Amino acid sequence: xxxxxxxxxxxxALTGTLLLSVAHSFTPAYAADPIKLGVLEDQSGDxxxxxxxxxxxxxxxxxxxxxxxxxxxxxLELVIYDTQSDNTRYQEFxxxxxxxxxxxxxxAGFSSASREAYRPIVNQFDGLAFYxxxxxxxxxxxxxxxxxxxxxQQFSTLIPWMMEKYGKKVYTLAADYxxxxxxxxxxxxxxxxxxxxxxxxxxxxxxxxxxxQNIQNIQKAKPDFVVTLLVGTAQASYYEQAAAANVNLPMxxxxxxxxxxxxxxxxxxxxxxxxxxxxxIEEVDTPASKAxxxxxxxxxxxxxxxxxxxENSYLAVYLYKQMVERAKSTKRDDLxxxxxxxxxxxxxxxxKVCLDPKSQHMSHTIYLxxxxxxxSISFPKVWEDIKPYWLGEAGCDLTKSDPSAQYTPSxxxxxx
Amino acid sequence: xxxxxxxxxxxxxxxxxxxxxVLSACGLAVIFGMMGVINLxxxxxxxxxxxVTVSAAHAGVPLPLAILxxxxxxxxxxxxxxVLVIRHLYSRPLDTIVATWGLSLIGTQGTLILLGSTMAGVxxxxxxxxxxxxxxxxxxxxxxxxxxxxxxxxxxxxxxxxFGVMARATIQVPHMAxxxxxxxxLVYSLTFALGAGLAGLAGxxxxxxxxxxxxxxxxxxxxxxxxxxxxxxxxxxxxxxxAAVLAVVKATMTSWYGQLFGQIGLLLxxxxxxxxxxxxxxxxxxxxxx
Numbered sequence: 001x002x003x004x005x006x007x008x009x010x011x012x013a014l015t016g017t018l019l020l021s022v023a024h025s026f027t028p029a030y031a032a033d034p035i036k037l038g039v040l041e042d043q044s045g046d047x048x049x050x051x052x053x054x055x056x057x058x059x060x061x062x063x064x065x066x067x068x069x070x071x072x073x074x075x076l077e078l079v080i081y082d083t084q085s086d087n088t089r090y091q092e093f094x095x096x097x098x099x100x101x102x103x104x105x106x107x108a109g110f111s112s113a114s115r116e117a118y119r120p121i122v123n124q125f126d127g128l129a130f131y132x133x134x135x136x137x138x139x140x141x142x143x144x145x146x147x148x149x150x151x152x153q154q155f156s157t158l159i160p161w162m163m164e165k166y167g168k169k170v171y172t173l174a175a176d177y178x179x180x181x182x183x184x185x186x187x188x189x190x191x192x193x194x195x196x197x198x199x200x201x202x203x204x205x206x207x208x209x210x211x212x213q214n215i216q217n218i219q220k221a222k223p224d225f226v227v228t229l230l231v232g233t234a235q236a237s238y239y240e241q242a243a244a245a246n247v248n249l250p251m252x253x254x255x256x257x258x259x260x261x262x263x264x265x266x267x268x269x270x271x272x273x274x275x276x277x278x279x280x281i282e283e284v285d286t287p288a289s290k291a292x293x294x295x296x297x298x299x300x301x302x303x304x305x306x307x308x309x310x311e312n313s314y315l316a317v318y319l320y321k322q323m324v325e326r327a328k329s330t331k332r333d334d335l336x337x338x339x340x341x342x343x344x345x346x347x348x349x350x351x352k353v354c355l356d357p358k359s360q361h362m363s364h365t366i367y368l369x370x371x372x373x374x375x376s377i378s379f380p381k382v383w384e385d386i387k388p389y390w391l392g393e394a395g396c397d398l399t400k401s402d403p404s405a406q407y408t409p410s411x412x413x414x415x416x
Numbered sequence: 417x418x419x420x421x422x423x424x425x426x427x428x429x430x431x432x433x434x435x436x437x438v439l440s441a442c443g444l445a446v447i448f449g450m451m452g453v454i455n456l457x458x459x460x461x462x463x464x465x466x467x468v469t470v471s472a473a474h475a476g477v478p479l480p481l482a483i484l485x486x487x488x489x490x491x492x493x494x495x496x497x498x499v500l501v502i503r504h505l506y507s508r509p510l511d512t513i514v515a516t517w518g519l520s521l522i523g524t525q526g527t528l529i530l531l532g533s534t535m536a537g538v539x540x541x542x543x544x545x546x547x548x549x550x551x552x553x554x555x556x557x558x559x560x561x562x563x564x565x566x567x568x569x570x571x572x573x574x575x576x577x578x579f580g581v582m583a584r585a586t587i588q589v590p591h592m593a594x595x596x597x598x599x600x601x602l603v604y605s606l607t608f609a610l611g612a613g614l615a616g617l618a619g620x621x622x623x624x625x626x627x628x629x630x631x632x633x634x635x636x637x638x639x640x641x642x643x644x645x646x647x648x649x650x651x652x653x654x655x656x657x658x659a660a661v662l663a664v665v666k667a668t669m670t671s672w673y674g675q676l677f678g679q680i681g682l683l684l685x686x687x688x689x690x691x692x693x694x695x696x697x698x699x700x701x702x703x704x705x706x
Contacts, residue, residue: 044525046631049533176676204675209626209635212432212556213670213678216425219550233534233629240537240625244553246544265627267539304532 034077035070035330037062037317038097038106040118045085046207046232050259051110053310054132055080056300058107061317063299071321072328079103085110085232087117094118098125104330105320107132107313111231112179116406119144123404128332130320132312134254134279136182137361137388138407140396142336146361147316147353148309149279151186152390154254157366157383158277159190159227162252167224168196173214173238174229176203182408183229183254189409199223209234211241218247225250228274236262243270250275257281261305263375274371279364280311280350283377292349315348319355322346340399351384358397361388421548428552429671431560434663438563438655439622440636441643442570443615445655449644451587451607453502454509456516458615458640459633460523465490465616466623466632467527473538479624486620487613494612498605506604520633527630535628555625562621563659566614571652583607642682646689648696657697661685 039058042051062076070076079101081093090109097103098121106122106129109115115131122129122143130145137150163170170191174180180203188198200221202214218226228251230238239262250273256262258278263271282293282305292314296306323344327334338344345354351365368381395413396403407413440462447455469486473479497519505512542554574580585593586603594600618636626632643662647654665685670678693700 044528044630046629046634048528048631049629052533202674205679207635208675208679209632210432210436213429213667214675216429216550216671233627233631234635237626240540240627241553244540244542244544244555244625246551246553264536265534266537270539302532304534 032074034075035324036077036079036101036103037320038093038101038103038108039078039080040083040090040093040097040106040108041080042085042110042114043082046234047085047110049233049261049265049304050307050309053303053305053307054107054110054313056303057296057306057310057314058317060296060299061314064295065317065321072325076317076321083108083114085114087111087114090114090118091121094121094127094129095125098122098127104128105130107316109133110309111177112136113177115139116178119404126332128335130316132316133309134258134312136179136186136408137390138182139405140359140391140398140402140407140413141404142360142398142402143332143404144360145316145319145339145355146359146388147312147319148362149254149277149364149366150361150388150390151183151254153279153364153366153386153388154277155183155186155190157381157386158252158254158275158368159187160194161368161381162225162250162275163191163194163196166250168194169199169222169224170196170227171200171202171218171221171223171225172198172227172229173202173204173218174227175231175235176205177231178406179231180204180229184227185409187227187229204230204235206232207234209237211238212245214238215242215245215247218242218249219245223249225252227251228253229255231255233260236260236265239270239274240266243272249273252276254278257369257371257377258308261307263371263377264305266375268375269373271371271375272373276369276371277366278308278369279366280308280348281367281369281377282306283369284350284367284379286349286351288347288351289349311349315346315350315353318346318348319344319353336398356388356392357399359388359391360398361391363387418548421550424547425550426667426671428556429667430663432556433667433670434659435556435559435563436622437639437643437659437662437666438567439559439618440640441647441655441659442566442651443611443613443618444640444644445647445651446570446611446614447608448641449647449649449654450583450651451604451611452509453506453608454513454516455611456513456637457497457519457523459635459637460520461490461494461612461615461633462619462622462636463523463527463630463633464493465619466626466628467531467535467619468616469620469623470535470538470628474536479538479541483617483620483623486623487617490616490619491609491613494615495605495609497612498608502608503601503604524630524633531630533629537626537628538624540624553625559621562617566617567652567656570655574651579603579606638679639682642686646686646696648693648698648700650698650702653701654696654698657701658689661689661697 083089132147134148172184174184252275257276323335326338340357354363366383366386444458465486468489469482472482472485540555544551586600647658665681666678669681
């Protein structure tokens with residue numbers, strides 16, 4: 001959206017609020033000031049397929065909240081920019097929403113590269129950002145609230161299950177940037193802890209779409225299953241090419257299906273025997289999930305898929321509402337006092353979720369989704385209330401100190 | 417692993433890289449290599465071909481015919497673009513960069529707005545075959561055959577047909593060709609459309625193997641420019657040897673050190689070739705050394 005239309009919208013919103021405060025002249029003027037939420041998500045570029053739904057989910061939640069009277073009587077106003085799958089856009093727009101638009105909180109980011117690009121800016125202006133995306137874990141930063149799932153939730157469930165079912169020889173095919181590298185490290189460690197063997201690892205630069213050599217490497221290594229941590233639409237071409245070459249191995253992933261709905265985009269059976277741990281996808285068959293899906297489709301009938309990150313974004317708006325209403329403030333420090341109490345929980349479409357005070361990450365219900373030969377989804381296993389335990393156990397405690405750093409298993413928080 | 421299996425797998429990887437380089441580059445070889453138009457919208461012509469092919473296939477058209485329709489529609493779009501935009505900028509090469517870049521942005525974003533963020537694929541035809549321990553996709557061999565056919569076709573077109581002679585004459589000395597009665601404007605349009613059509617053909621051929629998204633063209637564009645720059649001005653004598661050399665570099669580096677080094681190798685090869693042979697491989701073959 002251009003700055004001009006944005007300004008127009010903002011003017012319209014302001015006029016609306018003004019009229020509202022005139023109508024309810026008994027309400028104090030400040031109470032009707034809108035709460036502003038910056039939304040920086042990729043609505044074009046390589047990641048758009050997985051992230052347009054996040055914006056729609058936030059719009060849906062905002063509409064519901066405003067219809068029901070807003071947050072503590074104040075309307076919720078969205079300031080939306082398209083970050084174009086481009087890290088530098090994240091930095092520009094993060095400065096813009098924090099400095100010029102003066103938003104109360106920002107919902108931002110898909111790729112871990114983009115998150116690490118904007119995080120220093122959030123720290124610099126002491127803002128509050130929600131990262132509503134599954135990722136490689138380890139961000140210990142008081143300015144960040146993470147509602148997406150992390151490796152201890154997705155891999156410590158998925159990998160042992162796969163090893164038990166299919167065997168102990170594992171091959172990892174991962175995107176070559178911080179997400180893929182750190183996730184691959186998690187897989188490596190979990191495979192080793194469970195007495196398995198890594199028979200190969202390949203890292204693929206983002207944007208690569210031709211996989212003949214990697215397919216051959218996998219066939220040479222003869223693994224029992226392949227862990228695919230491929231990111232972006234170009235890399236998703238792997239499945240079609242592997243199926244055409246008849247690789248025919250089970251696959252395990254923390255990103256596919258749940259984000260890029262590859263099972264809907266590719267012709268069956270290229271994703272046959274793909275197993276994914278995700279905290280939500282539209283096929284989840286519970287009353288709460290079905291109600292959420294129906295609401296989503298009613299507002300956005302053309303939405304191709306309601307994915308994990310859409311649900312994360314949706315629940316994050318309600319989570320923010322709850323924190324602001326409990327704290328009676330939008331100040332970050334007041335909100336964090338509520339988080340520190342350890343009972344910021346809600347019933348999300350996936351099930352009950354809670355915010356961990358030490359890491360400001362989220363507990364999740366983890367669904368193991370299996371893609372069938374006809375690309376239908378079944379859930380062989382559901383793990384309830386899986387906590388984001390790793391950061392807290394490793395020594396990150398945001399209630400005591402704020403290192404604003406990202407840690408990995410090989411680079412844990414310093415002990416003191 | 418025995419020697420035969422190893423040789424076959426190495427040849428297959430080479431053929432696969434060769435086909436990708438030739439098919440992504442041949443349209444650009446006509447438009448950039450021959451006509452000198454730096455066409456940054458090349459990837460969008462490829463995307464256009466892929467989208468039309470898949471739409472036609474979804475509508476029930478058999479895949480080979482759908483690919484041809486994709487190429488033809490791209491050629492048509494290319495002709496329109498030439499008449500509306502490119503024609504006015506032949507004497508302003510730097511401005512064509514901006515204009516075609518703009519076209520590329522419009523193409524990508526327009527597709528995103530009109531057709532959404534993704535499109536369902538059609539699946540790769542023909543299945544697979546087994547050599548030794550490895551199984552391979554038959555369709556990859558089809559791509560290699562298509563690349564060789566396109567190269568042979570281009571050679572025949574530019575050397576043995578009346579259109580080919582007129583096109584080369586028009587691009588070398590336009591006013592002379594015009595004086596001899598050649599409708600140079602028409603020849604320019606047709607040549608540009610040919611390049612766009614070849615890009616569309618590449619898109620159509622790769623569509624069954626790839627994710628269909630508005631940005632899919634960008635995955636071709638680096639390889640395309642690299643091949644054309646290394647190849648030089650001659651469509652056949654440039655593209656064929658350049659793609660062969662680069663395919664060897666890329667396949668070898670990728671199989672030894674992985675995809676990242678395959679890309680690094682490709683770019684290093686370009687730097688070396690430009691330094692040693694500023695007019696590309698075809699310039700060297702035709703003794704045009706600067």
